[in-house]
Amino acid sequence: MVTDSAIKTVTLTIDNKSCTVPKGTTILKAAQSIGIDIPTLCYMKELVPDGSCRICVVEIEGGRKGGLVPSCAEHCAEGMVVYTRSQRVVEARKFILDLLLSDHTLECFSCARNGSCKLQEYCLEYGVERTSFRIGKRTPFGKGDTSNRFFEFRPDKCIMCRRCAHVCEKLQGRDVLSIAGRGFDTHISTCYDIARTDPTCESCGNCVSACPTGALSSYDQKRNYRSYEVTSTQTTCPHCAVGCQFNLLTKNGKIVGADPVDGPTNKGLLCVKGKYGSYKFVHSGDRLTTPLIKKDGKFEPATWEEALGLIVNKLTQIKKKEGADAIAGFSCSRSTNEDNYMFQKMMRAAIGTNNVDNCARV
Amino acid sequence: MALKEPVLLKRVEKMTDPTSVEEFTKYGGFDALKKAVIMDKEAILDELDTAHLRGRGGAAYPLGRKWRHLYGSQNTPKYIVCNADEGEPGTFKDKMLLEKDPLSVIEGMVIAGYVFGSNDGYIYIRGEYRHIQAVFHQAVRNARAAGYLGKNIMGIEGFDYDLHIISGGGAYVCGENSALLNSVEGKTGRPRVKPPHLADVGLYLKPTLVNNVESFACVSAVINMGGEAFLNLGTKDGGGTKLICLSGHIKNPGVYEVELGMPLDEILYSEEYGGGTSTGRPIKFIHFGGQSGPIGTSEQIKDRLYDYGDFWYNKLAIGSGAIVVMDTSVNAIDYMTSVMEFFVHESCGKCTPCRLGTTRLLELFKKFQRHGGKQGDIEKLEKMLEHITNLSACGLGQSVSVSARSALAGYRDEFEACIN
Structure with a gap:
């Protein structure tokens, strides 16, 4: 420029x-x-x-x-x-909405994006209840791409805004989604029509977040919630140390989904873990709810006092006998930056070693 | 008052080998270039302004103004691009120049290269013109061998300029300048968002000149004869001669060169040109300037001059130079349906009004065609045409309505007859 x-x-x-x-x-x-x-x-x-x-x-x-x-x-x-x-602007927008609705499957009741669909919102705002082009060419109904395990693509709901393809190409840098064909038959396609299970697609779901309609929608949302049922709470994604900002969506006290927020490090993007993985462990039945101490080869539930006491005893013994450098600390990348900082501080100040590492190499 | 001496087609038919530099120079070729390189660059721009040469691709934008815009652009390098993606139905004049006198186009492009200090010119030739591309390749090779392309052109130190030939892939929309540049860059041929103007941010994001084949050929003519003489060939609304393409129900179809301002009746009826209709039936209407141009009824075309000003004043347009003649056996709605089918097929699908609107328009025309129109359908058609013109992103969508509106204005009764 x-x-x-x-x-x-x-x-x-x-x-x-x-x-x-x-x-x-x-x-x-x-x-x-x-x-x-x-x-x-x-x-x-x-x-x-x-x-x-x-x-x-x-x-x-x-x-x-x-x-x-x-x-x-x-x-x-x-x-x-x-x-x-102005009146001309409103009429022009109505015409655009009329055209878009003329090739958009109206199944708002069952659509995952009911209540968070921009097309629905604008049609409501401009009073376009149905298309005036009753008869005419349509994108075939319901022939969706369900190859991805996290989301589906329904071309009959696509309004060809191309946001998904732009996110994929220019922001995520994966180039999986592209625009094929021309005229009425223009459609969103994967490059060379590869399946969305191909390794090129990381299932990051940023295309889903970018989609203004229900053309791309998460199965989680489709099955479990609508936007008007959930409360958003902005927080930091716990999955790694990048610190992506996202909204955890809760319904009836349970986390049901995650939406990216325009944070300083993630600029409105998430990875597959943040979008589809990082909240699911919260309500998992496999989670530990109490410390466990191994006795006779078997883990037995213990109190926090017992567990922390044992750790202090053992570490003190080792330090006395072998020196502080016999101890190494390894923290989980799913901890926040603040927790990781505290951990290395504890290792250096309390234990007295620089043997600290973290698995954040994802 | 036929053309005394052809300007653009003077070598055509005389040359036995259109790619031969020797023959080209024998008939006055490269004279303009030789003249240009000893002229002041500003003086060349002045001549082009005086000549009032309008772009021959269809939009008729004054070429001098376009060149000045690029001349004033500070960024370098600058690129010269020739739009030879002649895809407008009923237009086949560039084909004539590219095939029969390719060196005249090359000469015009080299002059542009000299004026803008450019090192690279690109010519984007329609994919369907495969055999002409071969001719053009040969012409470029010959020009290079003779020292009119390449390093130190005509022995002038530092005058380095060469041409790259790019083949189109068969999309009409690539005739749109920014879509053409995307295609040259290897991207999908869809128009860019403007601003910025191509003279500031064009090919590879550098200042770029895009002109039509015939425009480049005209540049040589302007330099040769001087701006004043070129202007005098035409009228105050546009100087020079124009290549026209007669087709449809006309006795002598083909490419002709006429002075701008020639009576249209002479073009249509004199034996030297059209020779009247081929069917013996009278002319019903003429589609000017390709599919994106207006339709002129027999009333409208009476006593017209083939001139930019006279045409615009009467809601007609010269456009690319296409003159498609239809006789009284043709139904306006049938004709418009086929025009609309063309736009449906060629819409690139980028913006909503053109992507979906052209299909909805075609469906409405087909409804009229089978006499299934309802009360209010004509008004709906008018509204749709207005919206599609106002909202489309590029010239393709914006001009969809031109022919339809003029057909509706001229033959409203035929539309009304289709309403039940």
């Missing part, structure tokens, strides 16, 4: 509100900065605009070609007068 080193600003009016932004800012970002919400489907803030869904259209007074432009791609200009909800 050609950029000027000195930051120049432009002042424009959006819905009668004045707004000053750096030159090169898109209308969408300018509107967001003053609290005006514009609907988007294909837009991803981390990437250059795709400009394909056209739902973010806004009207520019006196603009070229009828003045309707996609706000995600159009740059703000000095003196520009923008309307984000």
